[in-house]
Amino acid sequence: MAANERSRFGDWEADTIVGYNHKSGLLTLVDRKSRFLRAAPLSRLGSKEVKTAMIEALRGQPLHSITPDRGREFQLHGKVTTALGVKFYFPPPHQPWQRGTNENTNGLLREYFPKGYDFSKLSDEDLQKVVDQLNHRPRKCLGYRTPAEVYFSTMLHLDCTFACPKTRGRWAMKPSVFQTRAGARPCAPRLSSDCRCHVLKFFDDYVLIREDANVRRD
Numbered sequence: 305m306a307a308n309e310r311s312r313f314g315d316w317e318a319d320t321i322v323g324y325n326h327k328s329g330l331l332t333l334v335d336r337k338s339r340f341l342r343a344a345p346l347s348r349l350g351s352k353e354v355k356t357a358m359i360e361a362l363r364g365q366p367l368h369s370i371t372p373d374r375g376r377e378f379q380l381h382g383k384v385t386t387a388l389g390v391k392f393y394f395p396p397p398h399q400p401w402q403r404g405t406n407e408n409t410n411g412l413l414r415e416y417f418p419k420g421y422d423f424s425k426l427s428d429e430d431l432q433k434v435v436d437q438l439n440h441r442p443r444k445c446l447g448y449r450t451p452a453e454v455y456f457s458t459m460l461h462l463d464c465t466f467a468c469p470k471t472r473g474r475w476a477m478k479p480s481v482f483q484t485r486a487g488a489r490p491c492a493p494r495l496s497s498d499c500r501c502h503v504l505k506f507f508d509d510y511v512l513i514r515e516d517a518n519v520r521r522d
Contacts, residue, residue, distance in 0.1 A: 310337045313455065314366030317406035318358065319373045320349060321413060321423075328423035330431075331357045332413065334406045335366075339443055340455035341409055343435050345426050355380040359387045369393055371403055412438055 313335055321330040329349045333342045342365070344357035354377045358370075371393045372378040381392045395403065416434045417423070439452040446454055 312366075312368065313337050314368040316362065316367070316370045317372075317403040318370050318378065319403065319406045319410060320346065320354065320375065320377055321410055321417065322349065323417075323421050323423035330413065330417070330423055331361065332406060332410055333358070333361055333370075334409045335451075335455060336405055338451045338454035339405060339409065339446065340451040341435050341438055343413070343431060345423050345428065345431055347424050349377055351377050351380045354378060355383050358384050362388060362390070371395060373403065409438070412441075 315336045316333045317336060318331070318333050321332060323329045327348060329346045331344045331346055331354055334340070342361045344361050346353050346357060362370075367388055367390045369391050370381075370384070372381065374394055374397060378392075384390065385392060413434070417426075439455075440450045442448045442450050
């Protein structure tokens with residue numbers, strides 16, 4: 305199975321982190337291939353809240369399968385399947401190692417949010433800062449690349465990349481944005497097709513990257 309082989313993007317492991325008084329929490333979703341994390345705060349650990357947060361977090365992402373915890377909070381998985389067209393796979397009871405990527409990532413999140421943390425007070429912006437830090441932390445299992453590098457470098461078209469003369473950084477415009485902006489043109493040398501790009505930060509329309517190859521001028 306491709307999910308077990310980690311050969312494609314879009315096979316996600318899902319779980320929740322319980323907060324103060326077992327009321328609030330976090331929904332965590334981790335891509336098996338890249339270890340890329342998406343997370344959402346939950347004011348309540350109910351199945352409706354988890355269903356809604358999961359649909360919002362995964363809409364528009366590569367999506368083949370979801371392997372969640374067997375908790376009751378995932379009992380509305382059928383509605384997620386209807387909304388996103390994705391299959392759910394529930395591992396046998398008492399086998400958390402079948403979601404080992406998610407379990408390990410939750411352990412990293414606990415460095416920021418210890419047991420008893422009140423997630424109802426956590427803003428989306430503060431959560432995203434933590435998620436960004438983890439997605440940009442090099443991993444030995446990825447050859448010391450970051451989850452963001454692995455997740456986005458394959459999805460980006462490198463011929464849409466260009467240099468910023470002000471910051472001297474190199475940026476990549478998301479293909480959908482590049483194609484829909486009629487007047488969009490790279491403002492500096494483009495990267496060659498064999499360039500090795502490393503994603504540093506992801507924004508709404510652009511990705512800040514580092515590149516290890518020479519550039520060519522049009």
